Amino acid sequence: MSGKPKLHYFNGRGRMEPIRWLLAAAGVEFEESYLEKKEDLTKLRKDGSLLFQQVPMVEIDGMKLVQTRAIANYISTKYNLYGKDMKERALIDMYVEGMFDLNELLMTYGYLPADQKEEYFANMMDKAENRYFPAFEKVCGKELVAQMMLLP
Template identity: 30%
Template sequence: MSTYKLTYFDVRGRGEVIRLVFAQAQVEYEDVRILPAEWDSSKTDRSRFPMGCCPVMDLDGMTMMQSMVIARHLARKFGLAGNDEKEMTMIDMMSDLCTDMLNEMFELIFEKDAKRKEDMTTAFAKKSETYMSVFTGWLEKNGDDKGFLVGNTVTLADLALFNLLEQLSTKHADILTKNPPMQAFLDRVKVEPNVAAWLEKRPKGEMDI
């Protein structure tokens, strides 16, 4: 049997979407959380971290990199990537957009120049409205605005959006307040049994991101 070993920092960041896929599929894996001191001494080990980055996932002698590549791989295997080419493409597009917005949020968090941070904050607020309205539109189009993004079961797209919204909720709660369908979606996925079980048992993490 294949053994999955995921290595990432002890934060949600770019790794949590992968952990959510494992949780939803109820598949066991090794959730290795590398601490700063260990990272400093091991990030140049190219056999473990070929690009000097995390997350990586080891499986049957293969080291996978890039959070969404890993998430897509697992989603295909675990039946969370769509039932046909059209669904697969929609799910891929939605997940990729979540990653883009998450990346923009991270850039904002790590920006040190005050003036630049101010401009980025304004741009992020504006752009976030576009993201939220696009996702709200997709939810509405896929039924009664009370379900999931694609089809009628949880897919990678829902987990990616849930992850984005959960991370936004700690740093940009106003975005959720302004977009009730997004808050409702967050609340809905939060109580999906497999997601809820993970939220209950997951480590608190080194930082609240």
């Protein structure tokens, strides 16, 4: 595929959001194909596009890539966003893993029963404010972290 990368995911942020951020950081235009019906996902599964029967999936360079970290690694390497040496790549990997950990906390919240949400939210915010945001501020600056907190 020599055109724009094509992203296959539900109409939401979730596991595709880091991929969108990477493509935007690289200045790469992309297309999105939202899975709006159960049949959309079933079709991708039946035609063999999804190695592990799940999304996200990105069509790029003639490949159908799945698994968020694998997609992120490919895109960051392709567009020279993965550091100039092993030391930079190790630092990038640490921050990326931290972002994925924080994202898992956020995604889990949406699936909790109502009676567990308040306690979980307090714990999640404590971890975000005291564990993750200080680390991200060291690299990204306070302005970026403040903007992240304002995202809907």
